[in-house]
């Protein structure tokens with residue numbers, strides 16, 4: 464099992480100790496979860512969640528040596544509060560969100576996340592969701608598709624690509640989509656594959672990725688005990704911006720517009736920033752795992768309102 468992204472940094476900043484409770488909201492293959500369980504030995508507890516049932520099976524296997532100290536649930540992290548109630552955990556000491564796609568998902572052609580292998584255009588993290596990437600693409604009109612490419616892919620050639628996709632309907636495979644995108648924008652000089660932004664945008668739309676991040680962030684504060692920490696690893700600027708803005712807002716006592724002379728918002732800080740700037744992987748990690756290069760880690764600690 465290879466080390467997950469920013470592994471040591473997550474452990475150093477979450478500071479797991481024995482007797483504490485943790486939630487890994489995106490347990491994946493259980494790499495970070497192993498680190499947390501090991502650092503909180505002999506009796507730290509961990510609840511791991513994932514929407515991909517294959518991840519749950521794999522995590523169960525990889526965490527065998529910690530049997531009795533972890534619980535795994537196949538559920539979205541937006542059910543965080545319900546899950547804690549189920550386990551009668553009043554609060555937790557640390558929460559991790561490692562956003563995005565796992566290497567296992569990217570490398571599994573059946574999931575349809577990658578333009579490198581031809582496969583059915585699926586892209587669902589949760590196979591029980593009804594709408595696949597193919598369904599979405601084939602339902603949308605040109606303007607709706609272009610909007611998704613702009614909003615979630617920051618794609619400059621969104622209209623050209625959307626037009627080409629709509630003309631080629633039905634689009635059913637990753638290879639077909641990659642080819643349509645490449646042909647529609649021609650040979651523009653770029654360090655990345657021409658379909659990278661389109662695939663990212665469609666994946667974010669299929670899984671409502673930004674909406675669920677916005678939904679879960681306030682729940683993490685609700686779930687944390689005072690001095691508990693939340694760590695979030697994001698993989699692109701859209702995710703990172705949501706986390707950065709949320710942490711900034713929640714670490715301020717007043718969120719009135721700057722020019723307003725008297726505070727009327729009544730807002731109170733509930734977080735203290737632990738990472739003033741996001742933590743990025745070092746060169747050593749990027750060399751071993753090039754996919755880690757865009758990862759950014761932000762950590763905040765829950766504070767008790769000053770009253």
Ligand SMILES: C[S@@+](CC[C@H](N)C(=O)[O-])C[C@H]1O[C@@H](n2cnc3c(N)ncnc32)[C@H](O)[C@@H]1O
Pocket residue numbers: 467488489490491492493494495496512513514515518538539540541561562563564565566588675
């Ligand atoms: C980058 S991987 C996590 C890898 C993990 N930290 C490890 O060490 O193996 C992200 C995981 O989040 C899961 N995921 C995506 N959206 C989710 C959601 N809304 N709720 C729970 N899990 C989610 C994906 O299925 C994927 O397994």
